[in-house]
Amino acid sequence: MWFQAAFFALTNGYAAGFLQGKIYSGAGKKFCVPGLNCYSCPGALFSCPIGSLQAVLDSRKFQFSCYVFGILSAFGVLFGRLICGWMCPFGLAQDLLHKIPFPGKKKNMPGHKYLRYLRYIVLILFVIVLPSFAVNAAGIGKPWFCEYICPSGTLFAGLPLIILNPGLRAAVGWRFFLKTAVLAAIVLLSIRFYRPFCKYLCPLGAFYGLFNPVSFYRFRIDTTQCIKCGVCQKACGMDIRVWETPNSTDCIRCGDCKAACPEHAIRSTWEKPLSSPTADPALRKQ
Amino acid sequence: MSEKRRTAAGILLLAAAAALILTGIMTGELQTVFAKASKICMECIGIG
Numbered sequence: 001m002w003f004q005a006a007f008f009a010l011t012n013g014y015a016a017g018f019l020q021g022k023i024y025s026g027a028g029k030k031f032c033v034p035g036l037n038c039y040s041c042p043g044a045l046f047s048c049p050i051g052s053l054q055a056v057l058d059s060r061k062f063q064f065s066c067y068v069f070g071i072l073s074a075f076g077v078l079f080g081r082l083i084c085g086w087m088c089p090f091g092l093a094q095d096l097l098h099k100i101p102f103p104g105k106k107k108n109m110p111g112h113k114y115l116r117y118l119r120y121i122v123l124i125l126f127v128i129v130l131p132s133f134a135v136n137a138a139g140i141g142k143p144w145f146c147e148y149i150c151p152s153g154t155l156f157a158g159l160p161l162i163i164l165n166p167g168l169r170a171a172v173g174w175r176f177f178l179k180t181a182v183l184a185a186i187v188l189l190s191i192r193f194y195r196p197f198c199k200y201l202c203p204l205g206a207f208y209g210l211f212n213p214v215s216f217y218r219f220r221i222d223t224t225q226c227i228k229c230g231v232c233q234k235a236c237g238m239d240i241r242v243w244e245t246p247n248s249t250d251c252i253r254c255g256d257c258k259a260a261c262p263e264h265a266i267r268s269t270w271e272k273p274l275s276s277p278t279a280d281p282a283l284r285k286q
Numbered sequence: 287m288s289e290k291r292r293t294a295a296g297i298l299l300l301a302a303a304a305a306l307i308l309t310g311i312m313t314g315e316l317q318t319v320f321a322k323a324s325k326i327c328m329e330c331i332g333i334g
Contacts, residue, residue, distance in 0.1 A: 022326075023324075023326055024324075025324035027320075029319070029320050029323035029324045030316045030319055030320045032319075038327070038330050039322070039323035039327065040330045040331055047319055051323070051327065051330060052319045052322070052323065055318060055319060055321075055322035055323070056315055056318050056319065059318055061314070061318065062313070062315065062318065065310065065315060066306040066310035066315065067306070067307055067309075067310020067311060067313075067315035067316060067319065068310070069303075069310075070303045070304065070305070070306030070307035070308075070309070070310055071303075071307060073299060073300075073302065073303035073306065074300060074303040074304065074307065076299075077296050077299045077300045077303060142329060143327070143329050143330070146327065146329050146330045147329035147332075150330065153327075153330040153331065153332075154331070154332060157330050158330065158331035158332045161326065161331050162332075168326070168331065168333065171328075171333050172332070172333065173332075173333065175329075175332045176331070176332030176333060177332075178332070179332040180332070211299070213287065214287075214292045214295040214296045214299065216293075216296055218292070
């Protein structure tokens with residue numbers, strides 16, 4: 001959690017933004033951070049990848065975003081959803097909320113088995129299709145995910161700017177209250193359930209998760225050590241059967257399973273190689 | 287998928303990503319991203 005906080009501070013270090021109710025407009029805004037970090041956060045030094053993707057798709061000039069898809073793919077190939085676990089400010093916010101004491105805490109919401117596919121619908125519909133095709137007479141679209149859903153934008157950009165900037169406060173309308181309601185719902189759900197936004201709604205996590213099976217950072221199970229005790233799944237907030245699917249598209253690579261494994265059977269590809277050549281499930285069949 | 291195939295797939299995807307990034311830079315996408323990100327995004331903060 002300290003790494004998450006430090007990364008947030010590093011990428012949102014424009015203190016003048018918080019003091020003066022404005023945003024940074026320097027050259028850093030040409031480049032995307034890996035996490036869901038609104039570029040209208042007063043402290044943001046870089047751009048949000050999902051916001052940037054929509055900005056390119058909803059412009060008249062481009063039908064496809066090579067630059068942002070390229071950046072997202074590069075992040076995905078390098079890290080997979082390690083970004084969700086360690087570099088996303090809204091992931092950090094949910095982790096902190098989940099620490100608030102509350103009776104009957106659960107990992108998953110009711111309907112988890114089907115709800116987990118909702119994030120792909122959000123990605124395809126709100127981030128790609130609607131910004132690209134729901135355009136006005138001038139051929140310009142709008143960022144549907146940012147405008148109607150993104151709780152990270154509301155928390156880190158909307159609320160601070162409305163509080164700090166009287167001019168913006170005067171312009172608040174129904175959309176602000178809608179987005180605040182979405183944020184409030186996710187905040188309340190995060191106290192009881194583990195990372196509900198990451199599990200069910202985040203389009204960025206949906207995209208990065210596709211790379212989990214092939215990313216340079218991934219997990220391996222030493223099958224000579226693994227006793228299938230299930231401790232890894234118990235420790236896993238995303239409720240993954242780690243010994244079966246160590247690189248599930250749901251895995252945010254927080255490392256809780258690795259820390260919990262009594263046999264030290266879970267390792268990342270960035271650690272010392274496994275001792276046994278049969279340790280990789282893919283090699284067991286050979 | 288074997289470990290070698292995963293690594294090969296990763297390398298190919300990274301090369302494709304690099305090509306996409308370069309193409310995007312050459313077609314002027316950076317300016318579009320910067321134009322949006324350097325101003326307060328009214329949609330993002332709920333003003334629309």
